Amino acid sequence: MIHKGFLISVFGLMLLNAVAVAADPYDYAARWRSWNIISREAYVDGVTDGIAEAYFFTMENVGQDKVRKKPEPPQVTKVRERLFVRDTRNQICEVITGLYKDPANAYIISLDMFFLARDKIEGKDIAKDIMDARKKAMENHRLNEQMKNK
Secondary structure (H helix, E strand, O other): OOOHHHHHHHHHHHHHHHHHHHHOOOOHHHHHHHOOHHHHHHHHHHHHHHHHHHHHHHHHHOOHHHHOOOOOOHHHHHHHHHHOOOOOOOOHHHHHHHHHOOHHHOOOOHHHHHHHHHHHHOOOOOHHHHHHHHHHHHHHHHHHHHHHOO
């Protein structure tokens, strides 16, 4: 016969483990690793296509006069430079995989990782941006936990 104290201890440990797991931030690296190459490429294609569609829709409906202006206004240049993916599209999956190998990057949101990978491929120094993305991921997690507890 199983001792009552033993069952209470096991139940308590299971409960603590469930609470600890529930409180962990979402592991985007684990999700990325679970996808095969076709799924990863589909994600990158979807993000790239979505960015282009949103940019062109916005420019057609909001800023036609600014987009066509020469020289291009700084606001348009800033948005275009931030969003567009140039000739790096085929390399992004590999770079994201490499960045997610660092356990400290596991909670970085996939879209943020997409832009970090693009910038790294383009030769930009992304060290500060990685630190910012890690902080953002923890802040998002904290805010999500606060909302759940309300």
